[in-house]
Amino acid sequence: MKKAIIIGATGFGGCGLLEILARHSKITVNQLIAKNETGFKIGEMYPHLADFYDLEVKKFEEIDFSDIDIAFFSTPDRAGMKLIHRFIEKDIPVIDYSGDFRFNTQSDYAEYAENKSIETTHDSEEYLQNSVYGLCEKYGSDIKRAKIIGNPGCFAISLILGLLPAEKMDLNGNYTIICDSKSGVSGAGKNPGKANFYPQRYENINTYREGSHQHLIEVEQNLKKFGINQKLFFIPQVIPMTRGILSNIYIQTEKKYTTHELVILFQEYYKDSPFVKIVTKSPDLSFVRGTNYCVIRPLVDSRSGSILITSVIDNLMKGQSGNAVQCANLRLGLDETEGLMITPSYP
Amino acid sequence: MKKAIIIGATGFGGCGLLEILARHSKITVNQLIAKNETGFKIGEMYPHLADFYDLEVKKFEEIDFSDIDIAFFSTPDRAGMKLIHRFIEKDIPVIDYSGDFRFNTQSDYAEYAENKSIETTHDSEEYLQNSVYGLCEKYGSDIKRAKIIGNPGCFAISLILGLLPAEKMDLNGNYTIICDSKSGVSGAGKNPGKANFYPQRYENINTYREGSHQHLIEVEQNLKKFGINQKLFFIPQVIPMTRGILSNIYIQTEKKYTTHELVILFQEYYKDSPFVKIVTKSPDLSFVRGTNYCVIRPLVDSRSGSILITSVIDNLMKGQSGNAVQCANLRLGLDETEGLMITPSYP
Amino acid sequence: MKKAIIIGATGFGGCGLLEILARHSKITVNQLIAKNETGFKIGEMYPHLADFYDLEVKKFEEIDFSDIDIAFFSTPDRAGMKLIHRFIEKDIPVIDYSGDFRFNTQSDYAEYAENKSIETTHDSEEYLQNSVYGLCEKYGSDIKRAKIIGNPGCFAISLILGLLPAEKMDLNGNYTIICDSKSGVSGAGKNPGKANFYPQRYENINTYREGSHQHLIEVEQNLKKFGINQKLFFIPQVIPMTRGILSNIYIQTEKKYTTHELVILFQEYYKDSPFVKIVTKSPDLSFVRGTNYCVIRPLVDSRSGSILITSVIDNLMKGQSGNAVQCANLRLGLDETEGLMITPSYP
């Protein structure tokens, strides 16, 4: 049984990990760490976990480094970059949830940080070069050997998985790719604020950070590696729900495709990816709720020739903790799907 | 006091009219007609209206034509086209909610009907030529004299109002205009079905009739009249709420604009339209809930030069009964805003 | 036109007042005051009010006392008690939203304050004796002459109106009255916190302050005045919605009643109350949404003889700003229903 530590155990990210790992047959959690909320059993904060974990949430200073196979940093931006070296020095692989290790250069990080209105310097610049972006569908072999894995942003992975097969398409022409994404409020984390304020969220929808969301850089950087150089115009939106992201990606091309051609292309592209499913009917969030799946549907508008790629994920699973466990499975030499083969829950 | 009859009084459209006209100082409702649900006081079906209306819902055959200043047909497709001549012959102006009189030619109607999978013939073809599309912002003077007014579709009016100012822009280039719209479930009317099934709608979103929704023709037809000939790719979506539509309209152009230029252009364009408001911050549905407003925000993405026009309405007001009353006000020589100057309700 | 000032203009209470008074033909708002959020036009905070009010939110020190007919203190507990004397001295009647003036003695206030975990002293004790509880259905003549009106709590008014007719019943027997109330989250005000945190509220319900909610004292005090001395066990609950309260009141009695007897008794009791409606079918919140109505249904369980009284209100209207305007109408010698005769909105 592999031993995992969770740093930042009290947020939604930590909670999601605890739920998944409670049913994982090869990884068990033996230490919970938080910054401010410490000194109590996790079941006192999350009563639904009380029967499954008897662990106390401790301070970073109390970590026992002697019995850790993998460390999850489900921490906000700039928390991991200050602490992660303690694990690297001891050869403990780390999976970080924030933007800290999603980039390989200081300048890329700075662009991300600027969009998020946070400090643009990086406290562990030396690790950037070798950190691996946690996109299991493309970087699986690197993840297996990585010291640091930067777990993707939730919007980012829904867009990247939807767009990657375009590397096999002819995208010539001066077109911008439009990414119109809708998310539940849990993406804003567990602190009450304007984003998750019930009276503002019910019966409502709005766009925000239009064209300047921090995940934009993350997407463009990764697409470039596969020759997709189009500019993206990314418009995140919040809708009245807690979990889930549906992204509509609009691509215009000189060369025209049929829906059938794209379906074949996408199926072929992801034929070895256990969590990516290509469908031909309109997918909805019930296809992925509570699971690590990303369901994608490519469609061509016969009137205009425009392409619509719809991508749906559970933002707290494939968009966060599910993907982190997938990365951990790869890194620890386990079956990629271990602990993650659960059906969605309907209704 | 003008007297109004409502045909199709028991649906959401009739209900919305009754709510508005209860606070209208110049129009009163004196007859309620329905097809199947008849023979009871409206307050038995809608208890919230019991104190405001003592009217019985009657059959079409029971109409008293002697005391009607205006007729609202809040009926489904193909209901009005069979009955409307009875009013026209008596010189009673009619406002029809369906697609029956939104087009001026049989062939345009047929295209609409085909998209909606209904019969494509028209039973009152002779009236098509002179029917007026109920777009008060452009056809106000025609509406004032119209015999038949075709009240716009909910998605259609949100898109048309967002796109009309583009007639003053230079749209050269081979680009498709992307219309990504999200609606509450009330657009599907008052019959329980898949579209408004709570267990399917909560925590969910999905696209439907991608590129082939019946409102598409309605939008393109009206834009063409103003020289906007681009193809539209329209993708309706349903999200977990009852009322409201937010449309994101994406325009790519050779000529580049700034957000400021577009704001000025839009404000100028709608300076005489009491229900269209141009804003510079991200609008949400609380700006329009329960009202006849359409709030529009034009934005240019500085990275790609793409344009995003966000348009929000209450689909049962500006998208249905509110706009119908606005048309009625114009037609009856009343102040265009009579009965409609209510604040949105927040939260 | 009567002039109103709103102290605490930026909360939900102030917002509700502004919405109602925008359609009020006899009262206009000419001053907006807040404690911290000042120095901007109200439309910047509440865009949906921008077209209706051009008023700036000012500090308390900036009040112009020369042109005020009535003052609304839509302020939290203990705010009004420090400031209200400034208005009383100038003979300006005040309607206070908090618990500050809902009691006539210091000791009653202290019990309320203790339940709410706030300080138990009262800074304007001298005004308590003459303050009038804003229960228009019973204290209308006092309200017409009151210097200070204490606007009832939202749960309190739903329970009091449901229970008052019991003064005409024989309640003998050692039974506790059970009050099982469910509220939307807007009762918790406009500050984000645990109570209105979307991820906690969706798909959820919970009880809180069981038997010790501060409104309990308010209800028992007022019932005692009418000879209803039973103990109440009041259990508030929050359910996934923004507006509305449904209270189920369970009464056991030695003497047995029929549903019909109670319906007659209740109808007779409220025959002169324009906003209280007695119904015989199960009422729901769509009967009252957005309005000042309280709809009540008395029912006797034929198997057990137990009585269920169901009472529904819109907590932000009859439970807050609607009732405040009703009080203001009475106090200013206007028609009690002025500005409040709007239909509920459905769906």
Place this chain on the structure above:
Amino acid sequence: MKKAIIIGATGFGGCGLLEILARHSKITVNQLIAKNETGFKIGEMYPHLADFYDLEVKKFEEIDFSDIDIAFFSTPDRAGMKLIHRFIEKDIPVIDYSGDFRFNTQSDYAEYAENKSIETTHDSEEYLQNSVYGLCEKYGSDIKRAKIIGNPGCFAISLILGLLPAEKMDLNGNYTIICDSKSGVSGAGKNPGKANFYPQRYENINTYREGSHQHLIEVEQNLKKFGINQKLFFIPQVIPMTRGILSNIYIQTEKKYTTHELVILFQEYYKDSPFVKIVTKSPDLSFVRGTNYCVIRPLVDSRSGSILITSVIDNLMKGQSGNAVQCANLRLGLDETEGLMITPSYP
């Protein structure tokens, strides 16, 4: 591996079974049967199950009786009673979801049926006497040997589990027990209708079948077996959510208890029940979402001495398919918790 057949596979009950059994290590589903919706792979109807089951939904006539260890009838009332003998004759144990086998006498069934407005005769009267009510917490040893297990109603089990420990209390006095229950809409099944119509359900709550819900008889019958003879007044309500039931049970007694005494009593009572948890803080539905748990909190109101027992379940799990699997585990000699030890999912 035990083989299970599901009759009525296409409803929420069948769907729930398929989700649970997909992660069950000892039971596998090998046949799916439905009445009308047949002739397709289950994944076509429930895309979220497509990767987990390749089974076709067949007609009753197509059943292969040769390879079945247990039969789940997730069918509506009166469906199982006509068909179940085919399994009994072959010694295949049956778990029926409806009210058909929740009673041991024809007259008890008739009372249930009358409340539900269905036919009151019973087509398999001969089996009633030996059918076992699927209350694992009390009838575990009978369930282990049962030919037919009547799976409890969702409201019923939430009330029975909350009330059973009262057999150890002194309930003297002429008091009615009040059961105020709130449910999500999924209890109404998968057919669109008034109960699950989104525009009616959002921002709403209402009572229904007050004092005459069919589960009432089921609860009283089972309580009587343990000496609890009080009358119940049961008031079901629907609130804006899909899953979950919270029941508030109010008990008045001559003898007074403290909260602490009840907590001890309840904990002792359920010390061997793996799915019943006694808590001392207000429980909410996130404690049980997606799981087979029933969480119960007893509380005494110190002012009135009244007792509140709050009981929460997921109506589709402990209230339906979870409990059915628990029964199946017992019947098949497996660990009672097999396939059911999953954490709730938060948020």
